[in-house]
Amino acid sequence: MSIIRIDRTHRMSRIVVHNNTIYLCGQTAKDATKDIKEQTITTLEKVEELLQKAGSDKNNILSVTIYLRDMKDFAAMNEIWDTWVSDGHQPARACVEARIARPELLVEMIVIAAKK
Numbered sequence: 209m210s211i212i213r214i215d216r217t218h219r220m221s222r223i224v225v226h227n228n229t230i231y232l233c234g235q236t237a238k239d240a241t242k243d244i245k246e247q248t249i250t251t252l253e254k255v256e257e258l259l260q261k262a263g264s265d266k267n268n269i270l271s272v273t274i275y276l277r278d279m280k281d282f283a284a285m286n287e288i289w290d291t292w293v294s295d296g297h298q299p300a301r302a303c304v305e306a307r308i309a310r311p312e313l314l315v316e317m318i319v320i321a322a323k324k
Contacts, residue, residue: 209226209227210226210227211224211225211226212224212225212226214261214262215261220233221233222258223258223261223262225262225263225323228322228323229270229320229321229322229323230259230262230263230264230319230320230321230322230323231319231320232255232258232259232262232318232319232320232321233318234275234316234317234318235251235254235255235258235316235317235318235319236251236254236308236309236313236315236316237250237251237313237314237315238250238251238253238254240310240312240313240314241312243284243314244276244281244284244285244314244315245284245285245287245288247313247314247315248284248285248288248289248315249288251315251316251317252266252288252289252292252317255317255319258319259319259321262321262323263323263324264321264322264323264324265324266292266293266294266297267294267297268297268321268322268323268324269297269299269319269320269321270299270300270320270321270322271299271300271301271319271320272299272300272301272302272317272318272319272320273301273302273303273304273317273318274289274301274302274303274304274315274316274317275303275304275305275306275308275315275316275317275318276303276304276305276306276314276315277305277306277307277308277311277313277314277315278305278314279305281314281315282303285303285315
């Protein structure tokens with residue numbers, strides 16, 4: 209059984225690959241001062257960058273858990289999500305309201321994907 213850990217710190221790995229499955233740690237916006245739409249865009253950009261680094265892409269995402277600081281942002285986040293996700297490649301998904309590590313962060317995503 210092979211486990212590969214990429215971009216490790218003393219606390220965590222940003223990417224873990226086990227067999228042909230990729231696990232990303234929680235991804236948040238590049239700039240937490242922006243609104244929910246911009247935070248969603250840059251969070252998804254980070255997801256794509258990490259998936260590419262691990263040998264995959266957004267069309268191979270199996271599951272996403274989305275955490276929103278406030279469910280009032282659900283529709284605005286979905287506007288961005290719906291244009292980002294490829295038709296025919298929609299992953300299993302859950303979306304919940306949660307306190308996120310820093311109060312200015314409005315969205316966090318945890319992704320599980322298959323390798324290409």
